[in-house]
Amino acid sequence: MAIIEVSGLRKVYGGRTVVDDVSFTVAEGEIFGILGPNGAGKTTTVECIEGLRVPDGGTVRVGGLDPVGDHDRVTQILGSQLQESELQPKLTVREALELYAACYPRPADWRALAGRLGLAEHLSARFGRLSGGQKQRLFIALALIGSPRVVVLDELTTALDPRARRDTWQLIEEVRAAGVTVLLVTHFMEEAQRLCDRIAVIDRGRVAALDTPAGLIGRSAQSVVVSFTPSAPLDPAELAALPGLGSVAPAGGRGGGEAEGRLEIRGTDATVDAVISLLARHRITAHRLRVGDATLDDAFLDLTELTAPTPQEA
């Protein structure tokens, strides 16, 4: 059953359409990701779901309720961790938890929540003195304190170091295991790939793709990556004619330098077979040959590069 239903959502700021005909549903118990470049319209979409923005078109339902018209009831079933959340620096962790718990008719046991989130030893610590990771844990606790059925986490791990980020991923999995639906806005492909059951890729206000992480990678024309340093130059025309070819580039072309002459070829399994044949035909050796599956990162770049014109252009 869908707990979130977004249909034909539109939002316009000062005559500029920033969310344009966005539709998706989130099933109860899912971890659903919203992924997209900066300014794509992710936060605006999420804020419409939270009832913080009034849509200019389309409908949004959370548990069958209108987040704007039924705002009070929606806040009872939806918990939010907002992007760039701040609290009074002098507020202690205990005070924040007690304050937020008092706002809900059926609050979770905040002490148990603090224990689960590793905050039990920091109850007397002031918000302003907490580390980035501790703040994020507190924000998750505050998002969960009303015992919500669905929790919205917007760029939750952006400020965290890799270890704290991984700890947070485990927490998100625990939250879901406890039966809470998670709507996750993220910039981190690894995070989306690891956590999300399904992902909506939003680009320039529109849903560019909606699928499982594996489905997104599979639908990209470039699902396999082969890289090597040839012992002699290869003919660009022959490379361009490879079957199923997605791209040929100097290795590291999408960031980072690499050994002189090293190539990175993206395509399908058929492309890799043809590369091997081509090398054998010309008796060229492939040094440090590596073949790997494309990642969600590759699929994301593909999918956001290939989308239609911006809403303004349409």
Ligand SMILES: Nc1ncnc2c1ncn2[C@@H]1O[C@H](COP(=O)(O)OP(=O)(O)OP(=O)(O)O)[C@@H](O)[C@H]1O
């Ligand atoms: N209150 C506002 N008034 C005018 N324009 C806004 C407002 N809020 C957001 N925008 C613009 O709407 C577009 C979408 O913004 P939004 O914050 O939804 O994007 P995002 O995908 O969440 O981006 P990011 O990943 O950078 O957080 C951006 O161009 C932004 O500048």
